[in-house]
Amino acid sequence: MPKRDFVHTTDFERADYEEVFRRAAIFEKGILAGENFTHLLPGRVLASMFLKESTRTMTTFQSAMVRLGGGWTGLTGTAGTYLATGEEDIGDIVASVAEVADIMALRYNDCDPVALAKLIDIPLINGMCGGEEHASGALALMYPVIEALGSLQGKKIGMYGMVSASRPMSAVLSVGGALGAEFYLDTVLPQFKPTATISEICLKRGGSISYAPMEEWMGEVDLAIWVEGLPVAGTPEDDVNAFNEKLHIFTNDDILRLKDTALFVGVMPRATTDGRLVMAKETDYHERNITLPLLKRFQYVAMGLMTYLLEVEVK
Secondary structure: OOOOOEOOHHHOOHHHHHHHHHHHHHHHHHHHOOOOOOOOOOOOEEEEEEOOOOOHHHHHHHHHHHHOOOEEEEEEOOOOOHHHHOOOOHHHHHHHHHOOOOEEEEEEOOOOHHHHHHHOOOOEEEEEEOOOOOHHHHHHHHHHHHHHHOOOOOOEEEEEOOHHHOHHHHHHHHHHHHOOOEEEEEOOOHHHOOOHHHHHHHHHOOOEEEEOOHHHHOOOOOEEEEOOEOOOOOOOHHHHHHHHHHOOOEOHHHHOOOOOOOEEEEOOOOEEOOOOEOEOHHHOOOOOEOHHHHHHHHHHHHHHHHHHHOOOOOO
């Protein structure tokens, strides 16, 4: 069979997502019970290629491969490589490292992950590669929500903040759409709405998108997402300043506005350009805040994703 990649959320359909989440749940329950899964990928090598800043995604995939019995090699940043000197391009680097690995997770801004996947014979995972999506990050966010709610079908997800600038949120709109979620967006300013392309993907996959001030949906949603306030390069400074002036920081008071069963999350690194956090640290350890727990659970999703792409059976 031809190899499978996960470079864009549209590489997977609903059944694929559900299978990855099924595996993640097996790994989570097993590891918490002391079970060992190192028999699944013994001797396999992950190419951990994080050529741009990464804290959570990089360590998640490295940890996941170790827990599955394999190991990892790769690059952190571009210092000391021919990519940094300009003597090679990203395709040269990816193709070379792929020769000594069985699967690759990649983060780099200036690239086309679809084109890169065609250069190599091993599965490629988007660890925030290119300018459009953070595909694996969306799985990390959706897994604990599905485990808590049972399904996303008909569930209401509120997004607040600079949605157009967030690659994780572009991916969440796609994955959530495929799983039947209803999205309610307050982007603070209209210029921070998701692109027409991302919106169309969500709708075509079975989701819905409505726009309303967050005050109107806070008490109705099953999940509230506060999006990081970091604009893409080239965003007009006046827009960023206007956004910062209008931004509402999520605090403990906002938890009281949610319904009793609703979850909430702040998209890491939660930063804004004026030095604030979009979600206050006072909320970090609330039982319904999944921001920190989902980072631990991301490794189970990574385990599920890698075994799925490598066609290793998990019962």
